[in-house]
Amino acid sequence: MEVCDGCSGINGRPVDVQRQEHLTLIGVAECNGTLVLEHYRCDKCRAVIARQFTGDSDERIWSVIETAH
Numbered sequence: 001m002e003v004c005d006g007c008s009g010i011n012g013r014p015v016d017v018q019r020q021e022h023l024t025l026i027g028v029a030e031c032n033g034t035l036v037l038e039h040y041r042c043d044k045c046r047a048v049i050a051r052q053f054t055g056d057s058d059e060r061i062w063s064v065i066e067t068a069h
Contacts, residue, residue, distance in 0.1 A: 003064055004045040010062045015051050017062065023049060039065075 003011070006020045012057055023040040028047075030036060038051040046068035 002045070003047045003067055004042060006043055007042050007049060007064055010049070011064045013062050014057075015053055015060045015062065019051070042056050 002008075004022075006022055010017060010020060019040065020036075022043045024043055024055060026041050027039040028035060028037065031054075034054075036052070036054045038053075040049045040051065041047070042049065047060040047064050050063045050065045052063065054060065
């Protein structure tokens with residue numbers, strides 16, 4: 001299954017781009033009290049999207065990591 005327009009539009013964008021309304025936070029990861037990763041599920045296409053806050057600037061992006069089957 002393909003991702004919706006909202007998910008494809010945010011995929012690869014910097015983390016400072018605000019999340020879309022149709023994304024529900026499903027998990028967070030912290031390291032030594034610092035937020036490093038958030039996982040969201042899209043209410044429209046059911047894709048799982050990660051928002052990574054650490055690493056080089058090209059790694060601090062939104063990424064579609066799983067699509068619904």
